[in-house]
Amino acid sequence: MSSAPANYFCKLLPIEALYYIFEYMTEKEQLKFALTCSWLYRVFRIYHVGYALPKWYPLNIIDVHKVPSHESTEITERENVPNAPPAANYRDGALLNGKLYLTIFEEESPVCWILDFEVIPLSWKRVKVTFVEFESEDDNESSDDTEDKKLDLVPEIETHYQPLRSTAAAAISSMIYFFGGECLTGEPTGTLYVLDPIKMVLKKVMGQGGDIPSARKLHSLNAIGTQCLVLFGGRCLMNDSDNPKEYDIKEFHVYDISTKIWTMYRGPYDHVPYARCLHSVTVLEYTLYIYGGQQITSSTPESRIHDDDDLWCFTFNSPQQEDSIDEGQNTPEESSTSSKGSNGSRISSSFQLEKWQQIFSPRNNTSLAFSSGIGGEWHTTTGNNVGRRCGAAMFNVGKRVAVLGGFERNNWNRDYDRHDEEERRENQREVVKNPWELCKLYIPDKKRWDQVKIADFPEMECIAINMDHKGIFVMGRKRGDIEEQEITMGWIREELSNV
Structure with missing residues (x-):
């Protein structure tokens, strides 16, 4: 037994057990342990960055109506996707029950493109959506009659259908909500829609109260x-008919879907993420992370990539904290993933007690402000610089926050500052080739940024969905593509995997 190779016994352990062992090792000890064999090094890579040898596998979008019949068999054998929605609204999708719903508010009537990840090969399904002008009795128990409900509507709120662009969507409690966007005239709107993905019925949410965005x-x-939706930032239009101007905001709202009440964050206004739009957002263990985006300032009336390469986070009351009051009222599954019923209301009203935290990029740690160390609402990090991006995908890989793709402000030369440019030329240091292939991963427990190269990944604005064992699904628009074109789609998977 003692003569057997050590890595043989390591392979008998579940991967989760090795991860647990890594947790009690220093980084140097982890590396020494990983270098004992190639299999352990692969596990070590997956533990740190989610993948050992990730690679981009694009999906070919084809029009099945234009494919000759004798090629139909070959199409089903390759990884192709028949048809696809236009790239204009690719960021408006919402994942629900293993399906991606991408609703497009066309001029005549809304349509919904559905991508079911459980059906192989993948195929988009285009479904018509029915718009209902008024809510029914089933949607509001307090209403006695549909006609009475019509009379109770707020007069200034339009109830007819409005085609939109650049809205934002979120799936919650088996429904999909959409807020805001831009009318075809270019004027922004504050409409809140809700879509029933089973009945494919869309309606406006009436009777909202509180701090309506x-x-x-x-x-x-x-x-x-x-129970709750969180809304941040965006681009508004000044109420000046003679000289309308757009401006970015940093307002932070929470909406309770059970009470229809909006609550606006009223903490220290000087310590809130800077005003921005088209930013990247993800939620990990009840913490909201915000990064990058565009900005308009008084000195730059045109949109530009935000100069803030730091990460901002806001942690809500965890289910464990809230459920301790209502212990036994929820199922184990509900208690482990969310706070329900009155818990959702408490989040909406008590989140004022929490504060934003700014997680500085490693690039900023060289500042004199960090020489003595900081804490509380500010945190320094180590590792690789993130860069300044707009339109990047932000998603979760295990307990890590990943930033992928997007367009960089400084032509992707994020390893060097402007002050470092002359020195770089003198030393002729090589700039990283295809830096958009680098996926940055933030580890909250370690306050560290790691990176992993995604081989062959294109330079593109995108969103990403981690489907765990299936890989990471990415879709977006490559540089130079126009909104009328079809979206670019593909998978990030292990290069050596058989999937």
Whole structure:
């Protein structure tokens, strides 16, 4: 037994057990342990960055109506996707029950493109959506009659259908919500839609109260638990008919879907993520992370990539904290993933007690401000620089926050500052080739940024969905593509895997 190779016994251990062992090792000890064999090094790579040898596998979008019949068999054998929605609204999708719903608010009537990840080969399905002008009795238990409900509507809120662009979507409690966007005239709106993905019925949410957000576009909307939606930032239009100007905001709202009440964050306004739009957002363990985006300032009236390469996070009350009050009222599954019922209301009203935290990029750690160390609402990090991006995908890989793709402000030369440019030329240091292939991963527990190269990944704005064992699904628009074109889609998978 003692003569057997050590890596043989390591392979008998579950991967989760090795991860647990890694947790109690220093980074140097982890590396020494990983270098004992190639298999352990692969596990070590997956533990740190999610993948050992990730590679980009594009999906070919084809029009099945234009393919000759004798090629139909070959199409089913290759990884092709028949048809696809236009690239204009690719960021407005919402994942629900293993399906990606991409609703497009066309001029005549809305349509929904559905991509079911459980059906192989992948195929987009285009479904017509029925718009309902008024809510029914089933949608509001307090209404006694549909006609009475019509009379109770707020007069200034239009109830007819409005085609939109640049809205934001979030799936919560088996429904999909859309807020804001831009009308065909270019004017932003503050409309809140809700879509029933089973009945394919769309309607406006009436009777909202509280701090209702102003009209905006290019903002973010995310679900927290099963009761609340969080909205941040966006681009608004000044109420000046003679000289209309757009401006970015940093407002932070929470919406309770059970009470229809909006609550605006009123903490220290000087310590809130800077005003921005088209930013990247993800939720990990009840923490909202915000990164990058565009900005308009008084000195730069045109949109530009934001100069903030730091990460901002806001942690809501965890289910464990909230459920301790209502222990036994929820199922184990509900208690482990979200706070339900009155818990959702408490999040909406008590999140004012929490504060934003700024997680500085490693590039900023060289500042004199960090020489003595900081804490509380500010955190320094180590590792690889993130860069300044717009339109990047932000998603979760295990307990890590990943940033992928997007367009960089400084032509992707993020390893060097402007002050370092002359020195770089003198030393003729090589700039990283195809730096958009680098996926940055933030580890909250370690306060560290790692990176992994995605071989053959194109330079593109995108969103990404981690489907775990299936890989990471990415779709977006490559540089130079126009909105009328079809979206670019593909998978990030292990190069040596058989999937």
